Amino acid sequence: MANKVNLTDSNKDYSIFLPSISSFYDRTVSKYRELGSDFFPDERIPDAFEDGIDGCDFLKPDAYYNYKWGLYSAGHAQLDLSKANAHDNMVQARDRKNTFILGDSGGFQIIKGVIQCDWPNFKTDDSLRHTILNWLEHTADYSMILDIPTLAAEPTFRERTGISSFNECLDYTDFNVNWFKKNRKYQTKYLNVMQGRNWAEAEHWYDKMKHHDLEGFAFGGSAKNDINIILRTLLKMRDDKQLEKGKRDLLHYLGISKLEWAAAYTQIKRSLRETVNSDIEVMFDCASPFIATAKGQIYTQHRHQNDKFGYVMESAVDDKKLANSNIPFPWGSPVGDRLTMGDICHYAPGMLNKIGKEGKTSWDSLTYFLLMSHNVYQHIESVQRANVLVDTAKTRFDTSHKTWRKVKNGNRDQQFDAWVPRNTLYMVNFIEELFKSETPMTMLDEAAPMLANFNGQKTLTNTNNSFSSLFDVEEQKATVSGEYSEEEQEEASEFLETLSA
Numbered sequence: 001m002a003n004k005v006n007l008t009d010s011n012k013d014y015s016i017f018l019p020s021i022s023s024f025y026d027r028t029v030s031k032y033r034e035l036g037s038d039f040f041p042d043e044r045i046p047d048a049f050e051d052g053i054d055g056c057d058f059l060k061p062d063a064y065y066n067y068k069w070g071l072y073s074a075g076h077a078q079l080d081l082s083k084a085n086a087h088d089n090m091v092q093a094r095d096r097k098n099t100f101i102l103g104d105s106g107g108f109q110i111i112k113g114v115i116q117c118d119w120p121n122f123k124t125d126d127s128l129r130h131t132i133l134n135w136l137e138h139t140a141d142y143s144m145i146l147d148i149p150t151l152a153a154e155p156t157f158r159e160r161t162g163i164s165s166f167n168e169c170l171d172y173t174d175f176n177v178n179w180f181k182k183n184r185k186y187q188t189k190y191l192n193v194m195q196g197r198n199w200a201e202a203e204h205w206y207d208k209m210k211h212h213d214l215e216g217f218a219f220g221g222s223a224k225n226d227i228n229i230i231l232r233t234l235l236k237m238r239d240d241k242q243l244e245k246g247k248r249d250l251l252h253y254l255g256i257s258k259l260e261w262a263a264a265y266t267q268i269k270r271s272l273r274e275t276v277n278s279d280i281e282v283m284f285d286c287a288s289p290f291i292a293t294a295k296g297q298i299y300t301q302h303r304h305q306n307d308k309f310g311y312v313m314e315s316a317v318d319d320k321k322l323a324n325s326n327i328p329f330p331w332g333s334p335v336g337d338r339l340t341m342g343d344i345c346h347y348a349p350g351m352l353n354k355i356g357k358e359g360k361t362s363w364d365s366l367t368y369f370l371l372m373s374h375n376v377y378q379h380i381e382s383v384q385r386a387n388v389l390v391d392t393a394k395t396r397f398d399t400s401h402k403t404w405r406k407v408k409n410g411n412r413d414q415q416f417d418a419w420v421p422r423n424t425l426y427m428v429n430f431i432e433e434l435f436k437s438e439t440p441m442t443m444l445d446e447a448a449p450m451l452a453n454f455n456g457q458k459t460l461t462n463t464n465n466s467f468s469s470l471f472d473v474e475e476q477k478a479t480v481s482g483e484y485s486e487e488e489q490e491e492a493s494e495f496l497e498t499l500s501a
Contacts, residue, residue, distance in 0.1 A: 007065055016069050191216045195223060249281060
């Protein structure tokens with residue numbers, strides 16, 4: 001019997017990665033709990049799954065691997081509370097004392113049209129706000145306020161929403177925050193969501209919204225993935241007494257997958273705990289393990305090297321010749337160690353699928369679920385290993401932003417450590433020094449070239465490009481990085497919805 005792994009304990013004092021749990025994944029667990037063999041026949045459950053499908057519910061302490069944290073979005077959840085507990089049982093029936101769920105209000109799904117919004121009557125029709133607030137209060141420990149991302153003003157979305165400016169996004173979000181504050185039930189804590197496509201917008205948004213007395217902050221747009229904007233905002237929050245212990249103890253960064261950022265967030269957490277608030281928590285999320293599966297990809301290994309810090313995803317095997325095969329699944333995880341290739345490649349030649357036809361694929365809906373479970377483990381393990389490697393390298397090598405200089409990508413001769421990129425080492429040491437400095441803004445100005453390079457930019461003045469640089473995907477036969485655009489996330493979600501129908 002394969003071992004069970006506790007990923008909760010191994011997260012130590014790192015920033016906390018939240019898997020953005022796919023509704024397909026939750027509903028697969030939920031339907032099997034409700035229907036048992038009527039949903040998946042006993043012979044379809046892998047022989048080595050001693051706890052059945054339930055063992056893949058990582059929120060449970062006795063799962064094949066335990067990880068007590070996750071994010072769940074109103075954008076794809078069952079919002080009817082009379083149905084939610086059965087429909088999304090993995091999240092809704094969890095042990096609330098020993099798990100943590102961050103509720104996403106679904107702002108992106110609103111501007112994309114997945115959640116329908118009556119824009120002409122946005123400020124007079126409260127029905128959508130009531131529905132989302134009630135779901136958040138029912139579901140989550142902390143929740144993001146219903147923001148309207150600045151992405152809504154971009155050409156891709158403005159035709160759907162009628163929103164054409166940054167100020168409209170800010171005005172609608174401010175209206176929503178005031179409404180939520182008046183109508184909240186105090187069954188969840190709320191995060192004030194910061195947005196902005198550059199420093200000018202991010203600073204203006206913060207100055208306009210900081211008076212709202214909520215329990216923490218979440219960050220989207222360039223406020224989440226431009227290190228210059230992030231650090232300047234945190235310094236302003238510190239100086240404005242917005243990060244005080246017991247008042248605002250949680251910071252969350254939306255939709256981040258790069259391992260360099262995981263290490264930076266860990267150092268931010270440690271520095272804030274040392275100098276500002278000993279209880280503060282820093283979290284970030286992404287849906288990459290689930291999206292990869294929808295795209296037919298599997299995490300095969302980690303790439304923790306100084307020239308590439310990320311995950312390796314490759315096309316998963318899909319071949320009817322492997323149906324009923326006992327060949328072990330070759331990629332390690334507590335789920336993968338319990339699988340055979342026959343568990344993945346279910347349909348043999350001539351077998352009919354659930355709609356009574358012979359399809360081209362050997363995969364069924366359980367295949368997607370099993371690969372998701374494996375991918376989530378691999379992603380979490382990779383994040384934790386990255387933090388271990390950065391801590392090791394940070395102990396060995398001291399760096400200063402004053403000695404930083406740009407080197408060519410992939411130039412291993414200019415690296416300090418075999419496993420951690422030099423820019424990551426420079427950044428974590430810089431963050432530690434920054435929050436102890438009496439002149440932090442001067443430090444940020446001095447370090448501008450280094451900060452821009454960490455963002456993947458040429459200069460900090462070109463801040464609009466930091467959003468697109470997040471999705472740096474290395475296309476080979478394998479994909480290293482695991483970053484997906486929000487449009488790709490929606491496409492993957494829509495595909496997975498068809499599987500669970």
